[in-house]
Amino acid sequence: MKLAKVLLGVALLVGSVSLMWAFADKKVDVQLNVDNVRPHQLEDSTKVSIVRDYGLAWRELNTALANGATAPLNNHFTGFALQKLTQRVKDQQSNGLTTRIIDHGHKLDAIFYARDGSSLEFRDTANLETQILDGETVIHSESVQVQYIAVMTGGADRWYVRVLESVPNGQ
C-alpha cells in the first residue's frame, strides 16, 4: 500500500514535469495589431516574420529560464535584451532558482515601424502562468497579465528582440 502511494506520487510528479515541458515547448500564440503603427505600415511578410520570431523568442526564453541555460537566448535576442536575460538566467542558476512559465499568449500592438524597415516597437500584453522554484520547492506562483514594451530589429534571416521591458498595466 505504501509502495503504491510512493509510485503514485512519483507518477504524478513525472506527469506534472512532463506537462510543464510540453507547455514550454509548444508554439506560443502571438497576435499582432498594426492599426496604430507610425510612421510606416508593416509589409505583410514582415507581419508574418514578427509573429513567428517573437513567438520563438518567448519559447526560447521560457526554455532558458526553466533549464538555467543561456544558449537558447542567442537565437532571437540581441543587444540589451540578450545581455539582460543572460544575466537573469545566470543569476537564477547561481542562486539555485528556476522559473517555469506557461505561456498563454501575447497580444501585440505595434507603435513604431521605421521607414527603412529596420526596427519595430510594440506593446505586448502577455498572459503568463509563472512558478519560481528554489531547488524543487515552489516559492512563488502566479497567473498574471503583464505588459511589455519590445523593440525588434531586422537581421539577415530573422527579427531579433533588442529591448524587452515590462511596464505597469495602463502606463
Place this chain on the structure above:
Amino acid sequence: MRRFVLYGFLVLICWFAADSARGADLKVPQNAVAGQTITLGTSGQGEATLFLIGPGEVIKHSVKLGSDVQIKGEELRHAGRWVAVLRAGGKPQAQVFWVKPGQPENLSFLARPSRIAVAQRNAITGTVFVFDKFRNLVLQPMPVVFTLGMNGAGASQTVTSHEGVAWIDASSGPKEGAAQFVASTGNITVRRVVQQVAAEACMGGLRMHIAQRTADNIIVETDPVRDCSGNPVPDGTIVTFVENDKKGKSTVDARIKKGIAKATLPASDNATISVAAGVTLGNELHVGGGQ
C-alpha cells in the same frame, strides 16, 4: 496524560509555525528607480532568505526578520516588474514591485541613409530611442531636438518621445558635403554624418561641344556637369555619347573626370552626336552638314 501533552505540544508547534509565517511579512517600495537604493521592510522574528527576482537579475540576501533590508542602487539596475520573495520557516511571502527607469543618459540614434543626393524632400530619417544609464528604455515623454545642417546653417525640430522613441523625416540641403545630423535631449548629444552628394545632372544643363577634330576622330567633351542646385556631379559618374551616321551607331560610356566627360568618336562627314547622363538628356551636335 502523555497523549494529552503530545497533542498540546503539537498545537504549540503549529501555533508557533503559523505565527512565524504570519509574522514574516514583507513591505516593498512603491517608487523604486533603477540605480537608486531601496529599502524593504520585514516583520517577524528569526532568520529568512530574501530573493529579489528582476527582469535581468536575481538578488539573494540573508535577512533578520523585523529589520529593514537595503538594496544598493548598483544592484537594482533593471526597470520593470520585480518579485520579492521572503522565505522564512512558513509559507514564502511574495510581493510584486515596479522599478522605473532613471533619467535619460543614452540615446540610440539611427540616421538613414548615410549618403543622399542634395535637395531630396523628406528623404532622411532620424530615429532616437531614449535610454537611462543602465539601458532601460525611458518611457516618460522627453523632448528630443533634431538638427540637420552644414557649416552652421540648418534646421532644428523638437519632437517629444512617445514610448521611448522619437523620430523625424528631414530633407537634404541644397549643397553637397558632410551634413551634421544631431539629436539631443537634456545635455546628451549624439552626432551622425549624412554625406550629401550632388544629384543627377540637371535637365537642360548637360551640354557638350567638339573639343578637337582630326582626320580619323572627333573628340567631344561636356561643359562642367552640374546638378540643378549647381553642385558638380561627382567624378566617376557615367556620361554616354552616341554618334549616328550612315555607317551605323557608335556609343562611348565615359566617366566624368574633374567635372568633365570626354569621348573620342570616329570621324564622319554627316553624323548626329547625342549625350546623356542617367535620365538626363543633353544637347545634340550635327557634324558634317553643319553643326
